[in-house]
Amino acid sequence: MPDRPxxxxxxxxxxVWICAAEGTPIRTVRDTLDLIGEAGYRGANWVVLPAARxxxxxxxxxxxxxxxxxxxxxxxxxxxxxxxxxxxxxxASEPLTDFVRECNRGRHVWFGxxxxxxxxxxxxxxxxE
Numbered sequence: 439m440p441d442r443p444x445x446x447x448x449x450x451x452x453x454v455w456i457c458a459a460e461g462t463p464i465r466t467v468r469d470t471l472d473l474i475g476e477a478g479y480r481g482a483n484w485v486v487l488p489a490a491r492x493x494x495x496x497x498x499x500x501x502x503x504x505x506x507x508x509x510x511x512x513x514x515x516x517x518x519x520x521x522x523x524x525x526x527x528x529x530a531s532e533p534l535t536d537f538v539r540e541c542n543r544g545r546h547v548w549f550g551x552x553x554x555x556x557x558x559x560x561x562x563x564x565x566x567e
Contacts, residue, residue, distance in 0.1 A: 444457050446481070446482065449553070449556060452483045453484070454482060454483070454484045454485075454556075455482035455486065457491060459491065461491060463493050464492050464507060465493035465496070471510060474516050482516070484519060485516055486556065487518055488521055488522050489522030489523065489524050492520065497531070497534060498527075498531075498534075499534055499537060508541075511546070511547065517545070519547075519550060519556045520548070521549075521551065521552055521553065521555075524549065
């Protein structure tokens with residue numbers, strides 16, 4: 439994901455808050471709530487979060503960080519796309535691979551390669567609404 443400032447964009451008729459690759463790492467509930475608050479204030483329906491912004495503990499399911507972070511997105515009805523290469527983590531963890539696959543079957547949390555992939559998914563599956 440190219441380095442760019444946080445910005446609102448419209449992807450397939452939905453408002454998306456796209457987070458910069460550089461910025462405060464997302465690890466705690468407070469970090470997550472700050473991000474959701476900013477996105478909500480901007481009118482976003484989705485947050486695009488570069489995988490590089492997530493603390494490495496997010497990808498170690500036993501830490502509970504992923505559950506805490508993603509639960510806040512669910513609580514506030516904010517959809518999230520985590521974009522970028524996470525193969526280093528999935529190659530080392532079958533449970534994480536399963537978790538990503540299950541998330542990608544749903545409509546609220548999605549792991550993908552890049553914005554083009556998210557745009558295509560929004561168009562294909564009508565996830566914009």
